Amino acid sequence: MIQDTLGAPLTLPNGQVVPNRLLKSAMSETIGPLDNRVPETMKTLYGRWADGGIGLSVTGNVMIDRQALGEPGNVAIEDDRDLDELKLVAQAGKRAGGLIYVQLNHPGRQVPRFLNEDAVAPSAVPFGPKMASSMAISRALTDAEIEDIVQRFATAAHVCEQAGFDGVQIHGAHGYLVGQFLSPLTNQRTDRWGGTEDHRRRFPLAVARAIRAATGDGFGMAIKINSADFQRGGTSEDESMRSIQALAAEGMDFIEVSGGTYEAPAMMGARKKSTVEREAYFLEFAEKLRSSLQVPLCVTGGFRSGAAMAAAIDSGAVDMVGIARTVAVDPDFPNRLLNDGDVRVEIVPRKTGIGPIDAIGILDLIWYERQIKRMSEGRDPIPDEHPIWTALGVLKTHGFDAFRSRRAR
Ligand SMILES: Cc1cc2nc3c(=O)[nH]c(=O)nc-3n(C[C@H](O)[C@H](O)[C@H](O)COP(=O)(O)O)c2cc1C
Structure with a gap:
C-alpha cells in the first residue's frame, strides 16, 4: 500500500529517525527583513509544514554571508545574533x-x-547573452576568500546546531557557488581549487569537512546536488556520480538529487516530456547511482502523486522523495498522502495570459513565494490564486526590475 511505503520510518547514518519518507525540499522563503535577520514569521511557516506531517523539512536557502545574497529577503547566518529566533x-x-x-x-x-x-x-565567467544584462558580473575569488567561505559554512552549521536544528544541508545544486566549483564550465582555475576533476571537488569536500569539524557527532549533514547541469560544458552525470561518492565518504546523512542551473532550469521540469510524465525528473540517475552508494538517497523534482512517490521508493532507487511546489500549495499534502495514499496535487504553469508579463519568466516562482509568505503570516495558501495578483503585487513593491531574472531556486 502507498501509505505503508510512504509511512515507513527511515534511520539515517547518524541515528536520527525520519518518521516517514517525505522530505520538504528547500524553498526560499524570501520573508527576511532588510538586515537579513530571522523573522518571527519563519517560526509560523515551519510549524505549519510540521503540522502537515512532513518527515523531514529542509528550510529555504540561508545565506552564509550577508554581502553575498542570492535574492532579496534572504535570511543570513553569520554568527549567533539570531540564536533565540532560530531556536523557535x-x-x-x-x-x-x-x-x-x-x-x-x-x-x-x-x-x-x-x-x-x-x-x-571560482572564475570570472560571464553568463550567456540571454542573461548577461540582468546578472552580476563576477570576479574570481582569491585563495584566502575561498578559505573564508569554507569557514563561514562551518560557523553557520555550528549556530544551527546550537539552535537545535537536526542538521544542515549544503546547497550544492542549481548552479550556485558549490555547483560552480564542481562545473568545468564555471571553474577554470588552475590552482588547487580547479583544473582537474579532483581539484574542482576540493571546495565541497572542504566545506563538508569544516562542517563536520565544527559540529557534534549526532548532528546531521546532507547535500543537495545536481545529477547534471544540463548545460554544454557543465557537470556531466558521470562526473557528478563520482563527486557524490566522494562527498558520501565525508559522512553525509543523506544525499538529495536535483539538476539544472539558472541557465538550464531542469529542476523545475524543463526536460524530456517522458520524464515529466513519470513525475520524477531525476529518478533514472538515482537508479544508476544506487548500487554504488550506501548513504540514504532522495530525489526531488516532479512528484505530484502518492502512487509515483511510492513507486520510486518501492523500486529501491531512493529512500525518500523530495517535494516542493505541492507543499507550497497544500501544506497538508504529507498527511493526506500518509492517510489516504492515492492522492495528488496538480502543478500548473502560473500565467496571467498577458504576453509581455508572462514572457518575463519568473512570475511562476514569485507566485509560489507569495503562497509561502501567506503561510508565514498564519494564513492558508490560495491554490487557485490568479497570477495577476502576483504580477500586481510585485510591480507595487519592487517595480519592473523585480521581474528580471531574480533568482535561480
Ligand atoms: C519558490 C521556490 C523556491 C525555491 N527555493 C529553493 C532553494 O532555496 N533551494 C533549493 O535547493 N531549491 C529551491 N527550489 C527548488 C525546489 O527545492 C525543488 O527542487 C523544485 O521546486 C522541484 O521540485 P517540485 O517539482 O516538487 O516543486 C525552490 C523552488 C520554488 C518553487
Whole structure:
C-alpha cells in the first residue's frame, strides 16, 4: 500500500529517525527583513509544514554571508545574533515529530545585478547573452576568500546546531557557488581549487569537512546536488556520480538529487516530456547511482502523486522523495498522502495570459513565494490564486526590475 511505503520510518547514518519518507525540499522563503535577520514569521511557516506531517523539512536557502545574497529577503547566518529566533524555528519545525535541516548557501556568480555588483565566483565567467544584462558580473575569488567561505559554512552549521536544528544541508545544486566549483564550465582555475576533476571537488569536500569539524557527532549533514547541469560544458552525470561518492565518504546523512542551473532550469521540469510524465525528473540517475552508494538517497523534482512517490521508493532507487511546489500549495499534502495514499496535487504553469508579463519568466516562482509568505503570516495558501495578483503585487513593491531574472531556486 502507498501509505505503508510512504509511512515507513527511515534511520539515517547518524541515528536520527525520519518518521516517514517525505522530505520538504528547500524553498526560499524570501520573508527576511532588510538586515537579513530571522523573522518571527519563519517560526509560523515551519510549524505549519510540521503540522502537515512532513518527515523531514529542509528550510529555504540561508545565506552564509550577508554581502553575498542570492535574492532579496534572504535570511543570513553569520554568527549567533539570531540564536533565540532560530531556536523557535527549530522547535516549531520539530513539533509534530519530524526533523528539520537548514539549507546553507552561497550564490557565487548566480545573483542578479541589482542585488550585488561585486559577485564572486571560482572564475570570472560571464553568463550567456540571454542573461548577461540582468546578472552580476563576477570576479574570481582569491585563495584566502575561498578559505573564508569554507569557514563561514562551518560557523553557520555550528549556530544551527546550537539552535537545535537536526542538521544542515549544503546547497550544492542549481548552479550556485558549490555547483560552480564542481562545473568545468564555471571553474577554470588552475590552482588547487580547479583544473582537474579532483581539484574542482576540493571546495565541497572542504566545506563538508569544516562542517563536520565544527559540529557534534549526532548532528546531521546532507547535500543537495545536481545529477547534471544540463548545460554544454557543465557537470556531466558521470562526473557528478563520482563527486557524490566522494562527498558520501565525508559522512553525509543523506544525499538529495536535483539538476539544472539558472541557465538550464531542469529542476523545475524543463526536460524530456517522458520524464515529466513519470513525475520524477531525476529518478533514472538515482537508479544508476544506487548500487554504488550506501548513504540514504532522495530525489526531488516532479512528484505530484502518492502512487509515483511510492513507486520510486518501492523500486529501491531512493529512500525518500523530495517535494516542493505541492507543499507550497497544500501544506497538508504529507498527511493526506500518509492517510489516504492515492492522492495528488496538480502543478500548473502560473500565467496571467498577458504576453509581455508572462514572457518575463519568473512570475511562476514569485507566485509560489507569495503562497509561502501567506503561510508565514498564519494564513492558508490560495491554490487557485490568479497570477495577476502576483504580477500586481510585485510591480507595487519592487517595480519592473523585480521581474528580471531574480533568482535561480
Ligand atoms: C519558490 C521556490 C523556491 C525555491 N527555493 C529553493 C532553494 O532555496 N533551494 C533549493 O535547493 N531549491 C529551491 N527550489 C527548488 C525546489 O527545492 C525543488 O527542487 C523544485 O521546486 C522541484 O521540485 P517540485 O517539482 O516538487 O516543486 C525552490 C523552488 C520554488 C518553487
